[in-house]
Amino acid sequence: MFTTLTNANSGSNVNIGLVLQGGPDGTKEGTENALALQGLKDACLPSLPTSSxxxxxxxxxxxxTPQSExxxxxxxxxxxxxxxxxFMMALGYFPSKAIQTAANSNGNKLFGIVDFEFTPPVGNIVSVMFSEDxxxxLAGLVAGEVAKSRGGKVAVIGGVDQPSVRRQVNGFGSGVKIACSTxxxxGLYSGTFESDPKLIKTVADLLTEKKVSVVFNAASIFGTLTLKNLTTQQGIYAIxxxxDExxxxxxxxxxxxSEHVLTSVQTDxxxxxxxxxxxxxxxxxxxGGTVFYGVNTDMRQSAIKLAPAHEAGGVFTKEVEEKMRGYVKDMTVGKLTTGVDHKSGDSRSSGSSSTSVQLLPLNGKPSSSSPSSNNHDSNDSNDNNNSNNKSTDRDENTVSSPRRSHAPSNKDNLDRLGRLFFSPAGLLVACLVVQVVDFIGPWMVL
Incomplete structure (x- = not known):
């Protein structure tokens, strides 16, 4: 365990490597890669002030950037x-084994990994995590405030039942109770982070049947696609x-x-x-340990924050915004705590229950939040020998990061162009183009 770069001399230059996520998103605006790259540029300067x-x-x-994720x-x-x-740092689960291999072979160097936790810890690796609870x-506080005057029923869509997702699900339930005790x-666990049209319809129908007014996405792509169904078909509000989704x-x-997207809880x-x-x-x-980053009243220092309301300002009102600022202040100083156990993701403030939400069954099967061996966000070794710490094996073709930012898809962009073309303005422009072509056509032939 060490706190300095033993391979770099004090007063010298330091080389810092950041391994971005692979895949099609690249560094498009709003993606994790783009945000992480900006953070590196902000901190790693060609001239560092000694006064700081x-x-x-x-x-x-x-x-x-690897070729694929x-x-x-x-x-x-x-x-x-x-x-x-x-010093080298990487983002997410997929580089975890490579980071550990490099750390085991270079015991005198310090490494970091974001959104993945080594348990037990590795002496020369620091795990860096957002406070997922x-x-x-934060989403639960927003949902509770908005739902007070909209039926008082809210929901969270969880992905795979694992600690990182349980932390969000149970944090959500705790936040709702603070904002709206009645x-x-x-809550439910879909069992996936990926698209599943049949299951998406099942979940959407179930939440519609329960007459919820606000739903929070803790299931990555699956959650987003379900929210798109709920916002367009049912007018349910999304977080x-x-x-910033x-x-x-x-x-x-x-x-x-989009007019029903209240806000997003951004991980900055x-x-x-x-x-x-x-x-x-x-x-x-x-x-040799884990560092957590969470909310802060200083937005420049806050790793977790709310996105603007955009089109939903009539629902996520200035009054709600003011209440949220108060909640964030209380969270920052420790006056408000989530009551969620980090290791298991279970609720510690729900009496004999391990969950703070009412779990809904899917396809007749209970949606359980009991501890699962299917842990996708940390390694699962009980061996304290650093050279033998192993990340949990998973099928790399089926597992997705539970918190992956996505730029607009090709389908979204085609939908956007289609709506533009068939709008009144689009049809008017098309008619004008036809008339212009008819007018200049003979001249072009000449």
Whole structure:
């Protein structure tokens, strides 16, 4: 366990490598990659002011992007670039094995990984996590405030039943009860983060039957697609997560249902990466443990924050915004806590129950939040020997990060163009174009 870069001399230059996520999203606006890259640029400067406590003279950033988001894509990339950097950090589950391989082979270097937790910890790796219980808690506070005058029923869609998702689900239920003690908070676990049209309809029908007015997405792509169904077909209000979903998944308000997106609980990778890199440069980041980043009244320092209401300002009113600022202040100073156990994701404030929501069955089967062996967000080794710590094996072709930001898809963009073309304005423009062509056509022939 160490807190300094033993391979870099104080007062010298530090090389810091950031391994971005692979896949099609790249660094499009609003994605985790774009936000993380900005955080690296903010912190890793060519000239570091000594008055800010930095122990090094300068910093040189290096970024790497694998061809795809799979375990294999990272396995050759990270170990091969370790020699070029004094500190390396990667995002998500898929680089976890490669980071551990590099750390085991370079015991004198410090590594970091975001959105993945090594348990037991590895001495020269720092796990960096968002306080996921606060993500759900913040969404629950919004849902409770809005639902007070809209039937008092809300819900959260969880993905795979694992600790990171349970933390959000149970945080949500706790937040709802603070904002609206008479409200009912439902919850369910879909068992997937990916698209499943049949299951999406099942979940949407179930939540419609329960007459919920607000639904929070804690199921990545599956949750987003279900919310699109609910906002367009039922007029139910949505709370996104990860990115500002009104921007990334409702394409700046051009996708149907965008007017029902209340807000999103954003996980700000700019704040997180900037803070981690600054800690490295101040020689006060410690390996062998987990560092958590959460809400803060100072938005520049807050790793978890609410996105603007955009089109839903008539529902997510100024009064609700003011109440949310008060809640955030109380969370920052510890006056409000989520009551969620980090290790298991279970609720500690629900009496004999391990969950703070009323779990809904899917297809006649109970939606259980009991501890699961299907843990997709940390390794599961009981061996304390660092060289033998193993990340839990998973099918890399079926598992998706539970909190992945997505830019507008090709389908969304085609939908947007179709609505534009067949709108009154679009048809008028088309008619004008035809008339112009008819007028100049003979001249063009000449």
């Amino acid at each position: 406590g930095y122990q090094y003279k300068s910093c040189t950033p290096h970024t790497y 799979t375990l294999g894509a990272y396995s050759g990339l990270i170990p091969s670039k370790t020699g070029e950097n004094d 606060q993500i759900g808690y 409200c009912i908070a439902y 996104g997560s990860g990115s 009104w921007v990334t998944n409702w394409a700046y308000g051009s996708v149907p249902g 990778y700019t704040v997180l990466v900037r803070s981690v890199v600054q800690s490295v440069l101040r020689a006060n980041l410690t390996g």
